[in-house]
Amino acid sequence: MPLSLHCQDLTVTIGETTLLTETSFEVTDPGIIALTGANGAGKTTLLKTLAGRQLPSGGEVLINDRTPYEFDPTFRAEVASLIDTPPMARDMTLLEQLALVRASWGQSPQASFQSAEQTLQRLTIRGLAERFPYELSAGQLQLFAIGLTISRPYRILLLDEPERHLDTERVQTLLQILRAEAQAGSIILTATHRQEIVEGAGDQIHLSAA
Amino acid sequence: MDMTEVSRLHAARAIYLNREGAPTAGDRWFSLYLIAFVTAFYITPVAYLIGDFLDPTLAEGITSSEAVGATSSTLTTLGLAALLSGRWVQGPAFLTPFLAHTLLGSDLSRHQVLRRPTLSSLLAIATAVTAVAAIGVFALTHAGAWPWQHYGWLLAAAFLLGILWGLLSFLGQRLSDRGLLFTAGILLLLAVLGVLLPGTVKASPFGWAAMIWAGEASWGPVSGLAAVAMAGAVLVFANPSALEKLPAARILAQSRRLSDARLFTSTGNINDAVELFRAKPRRRLSRMTLGSGLRQDAVTALRAPLSLLTAALFIPTGAALLGLTVSSVGVHFEESRLVVTVPLGVLGALLIFFGTGSLTEGWRQVKNEFDAAALFGWSARRAIGRRMLWPLMTTTALTGIGVGLILALDLQGPHMPAVQVVAWTLGMTALALAARFFQSMRDRDIPVEFLAPTVIPGGIDLSAVKILVWLGDGIILTVTGVLAMIILPWETPTLAVTLGVLVLIGFAWGWARTGGNLLTRAPKKSTVGSLGA
Incomplete structure (x- = not known):
């Protein structure tokens, strides 16, 4: 099974506005890649294009040798993304929501709850398991959103500034989790403005403003 | 991870149904009690009184053979409204935002994920249309517009019409912009033809419903309506690509909006709830403003x-x-x-x-x-x-x-x-x-x-x-x-x-x-x- 991110002369324009100038790169090994650039450089647009949510205007984009396509179940199985804040259920506890994600990917309900507890433990919010999303702070919500995203299996993970609302200590926790996920064999492409994450990543892709 | 898709969905559904904030059996019984109470002590007597005092000439006028064309046009226009609301308000393929994000983003077949909620929505639409029709038709039948034997045919037609409108709403949710425009054009044409050339209504399912409304026929048009509704349902539920190719972003956007509107309404913020459904400017005419x-x-x-x-x-x-x-x-x-x-x-x-x-x-x-x-x-x-x-x-x-x-x-x-x-x-x-x-x-x-x-x-x-x-x-x-x-x-x-x-x-x-x-x-x-x- 191939593992790769491939962009060749990729551009995205809407009307007369260029959201992403010609961008080319190739990633074939597991690891963390920091995606950097000024505001408006096209980081989010690039992530959306890789996630199959934005059609490219020119060039080529391939994920594991396939064109991103939301109607392809194999593509959906291989790519997880946290680009916008994911919707959370107001009437389900954090534990229930993480367990449901696990169960939807094939774990038994009992195993799902156990895995969900482990995920909360990794995110250092085990004590919030029985809380509802509206009872959390912005930082705790961000950690939970990361938890929802990594609770499902994937081979490629796309993150848009996952460090939002996180303090320095939690950013280190996030880095540890991302490293562990990369060591398990995934490519993690994360847009970021935090130097710690750039330094903690194995590689960097820098986008220039359009 | 070797569970089948059905058992994966079943497991997720079990967790969802047993969630902390799920409505209890008591909540459901209370809702049923309220519906039964309002129906028995308000809706039925009012429908009876309307029938009692309705002008028989008016009742006969709106159910006469001359009204078939206008009735067909009205029903077709409602079909057009269903088509457009499926796209811009809410279509029948509905999941809560969290479930939509989780299940439609997984590798589960969307056909499998959406089949049950879509079928439930279609049946809910058909039931609602039948309930409204039951009240109106009861009053008109009581006023002498039709013999009571015709009541059953009218309800059957209302149920099948509800299915058709639900299917049109689904089409609105599913079709591309071009497909939507084409379908809307056909419905508009049928609506106009119904008024200008009433003879053409015999070629449209809405026309068949209008003929039942006018008491002109029963068995033939009802079976025709049933055949069209059945064919539509088969196309949606037996053809995997119908549900499989529904864009997740569209379903999620509709679902988020409805969920937010419910939240705003429950807290009394009606303005904010209405604002969510207000049409956004779509055309680049800002310089002309x-x-x-x-x-x-x-x-x-x-x-x-x-x-x-x-x-x-x-x-x-x-x-x-x-x-x-x-x-x-x-x-x-x-x-x-x-x-x-x-x-x-x-x-x-x-x-x-x-x-x-x-x-x-x-x-x-x-x-x-x-x-x-x-x-x-x-x-x-x-x-x-x-x-x-x-x-x-x-x-x-x-x-x-x-x-x-x-x-x-x-x-x-x-x-x-x-x-x-x-x-x-x-x-x-x-x-x-x-x-x-x-x-x-x-x-x-x-x-x-x-x-x-x-x-x-x-x-x-x-x-x-x-x-x-x-x-x-x-x-x-x-x-x-x-x-x-x-x-x-x-x-x-x-x-x-x-x-x-x-x-x-x-x-x-x-x-x-x-x-x-x-x-x-x-x-x-x-x-x-x-x-x-």
Whole structure:
């Protein structure tokens, strides 16, 4: 099974506005890649294009040798993304929501709850398991959103500034989790403005403003 | 991870159903009890009374063979509305936002994920249509429009029509822009043909339903409707690509909006809930919005065509209902007929009130113009005056179409001259516009003092009533006007004065809400210059 991110002369324009100038790169090994650039450089647009949510205007984009396509179940199985804040259920506890994600990917309900507890433990919010999303702070919500995203299996993970609302200590926790996920064999492409994450990543892709 | 898709979904569903905040069995039983209570003690007696007092001539008129074309067109237009609402409001493929994000983002087949909720929605739509039809048809059958043996056929037709409308709503949710436009075009053509060439209705399922409505047939058209509904259902549920190719982003956006609207409504933020469904400007005509108020408002309306279409449907329909109401109250006022005229008149007035929403976008913006009046160099009086022309012109024209239709079809009855029917309907439309102005000029947020308890002797807190009145002030003014017209003794001067005073109250109170002064002149040019610098 191939593992790769491939962009060749990729551009995205809407009307007369260029959201992403010609961008080319190739990633074939597991690891963390920091995606950097000024505001408006096209980081989010690039992530959306890789996630199959934005059609490219020119060039080529391939994920594991396939064109991103939301109607392809194999593509959906291989790519997880946290680009916008994911919707959370107001009437389900954090534990229930993480367990449901696990169960939807094939774990038994009992195993799902156990895995969900482990995920909360990794995110250092085990004590919030029985809380509802509206009872959390912005930082705790961000950690939970990361938890929802990594609770499902994937081979490629796309993150848009996952460090939002996180303090320095939690950013280190996030880095540890991302490293562990990369060591398990995934490519993690994360847009970021935090130097710690750039330094903690194995590689960097820098986008220039359009 | 070797579970089948069905067992994966089953496991996720089990966790969802047993969630901490899930409704209990008691909650469900209470909902059923409420429905049964309202049906038994309110809806059924009212339907019976409507049937008792309904004018048999009117009942026969709207169910006669001559009405088949118009009925078919109405049903087709409702189909068109279902198609468009499936795209821009809510389609039947529905999951809560969290489930939509989780399940549609997984590798599970979307056909598998969406089959059950889509089927449930279709059945819910069909059941709702049947329930509404059961009430209306009960009243009309009781009034002698059909023999009772026909009641079952009409309900069967209503259920199948509900399925068809649900399927059209699904098409709206599923189709590409081009496909949607094509389907809408076909439905529009069928609606127009129904009126112009009534013979063509025999080729359309909506025409078959119209024939059942007119009592012309039963078994043949019902089986035809059933075959079309069945074929549509097979295409949706047996053809995997129908559900498989539904865009997740569209489902998620609709689901998020509905969920947010429910939350806003539950906390009393009706304005915010309504705002979620207001059409966003879609066309790049912003440069054309400069210029006169009329042009500005016209371009604003054209940038939200669906909203404009809603006004074009609601206002003439409301005017037609009001025309029917005023012509049936008139000099032959009978207390016993209030059960028919009140719902008809209130519905008509409310349709006009809601229809004016998309034509008065300029009124909602005008308060900002007051603040910047000095920059524009015009007075508050002029700021509001220039945004009056578009709503007045369009609403009057659309009302004219609705009431004109009633007169053209000679449905107004012999009690009132045509001129009076037109005049009273226009008067009520003026009141609906005044109410809209009154509502548009209020502040967006509930006044803080309304949130404080207002305790009356006996310890009852009326603050909730104040908030409800504030939220629905425009509706209350409109309904008050139409009720006055129906209930007050029919003396032209009394009614004219009442209506005139209500219209004046609407505009004057609305103006007072702006804080603008009618007598204030426009700022001098030198002031404008200094502000600009």
